[in-house]
Amino acid sequence: MLQLEEIKELIKLCAANDRLGQEKLYRKFYPALFLLCRKFFPGQEDALEALNDGMLKVFTNIGKYSDDKGEFFNWVYTVVRNTALDKLKTAGWPRHMEVGEVLIADEGNPLKTLESADIYKLLDVLPPATRAICILYYLEGFTIPQISEQTDIAAGTVKWHLSEVRKRLKPVLLEHYKK
Missing domain, CATH: 1.10.1740.10 (RNA polymerase sigma factor, region 2, helix turn helix motif)
Structure with missing residues (x-):
């Protein structure tokens, strides 16, 4: 106390x-x-x-x-x-982007098993808006509608950013899990 x-x-x-x-x-x-x-x-x-x-x-x-x-x-x-x-x-992160239909598969949380130093190295390769959405979704536990409301970004754009996270980090994560 x-x-x-x-x-x-x-x-x-x-x-x-x-x-x-x-x-x-x-x-x-x-x-x-x-x-x-x-x-x-x-x-x-x-x-x-x-x-x-x-x-x-x-x-x-x-x-x-x-x-x-x-x-x-x-x-x-x-x-x-x-x-x-x-x-x-x-700082001027994109508020609206033209995105095609993105299929988002729930692949779990790929960042859950990593050490914090490794997470920072991974996050450093992402553009600011994608990085922020990745953090809110995977590390802070926000849902897509909550992120959309919090950031004033359309839900489709949030999904695009999450797809971009998986696309950019997939090769790095595959390499990490081989070790």
Whole structure:
């Protein structure tokens, strides 16, 4: 229970705009949130920028958090994830694309058995929009309609991106599983 009390105290300090409290909260959640942002951006600088922008939103809106919104970390995680997605959108990822009919077979989650370092290497070869959709679907567990709503991209385009993920990563995954 000490950790819960510590987090509640940090929330109070952050709501009072206490810089040391903000720093402690940032440092406490940094490892998990940086990994989250790193999933979306190949460059560490962009990932760190998204994390910092997200944490600024957390500190700005911390007074709006209440226990009925769920666990505090989950709320922070959602704010930072949405900030990363917004950053991708404003960077000019394609919102609409002409796509043919794509047949999507449910092949399970090919990323489930990989180590995180291997996942980052795989994700680095994907374009930003395809990378983001891959993360939301395979790593965050969102459905295609949820991704479509979250990113304001048509469901058919989301399916195209997932097909593109499988097409681009299939040779690499086949090589990985041979080892």
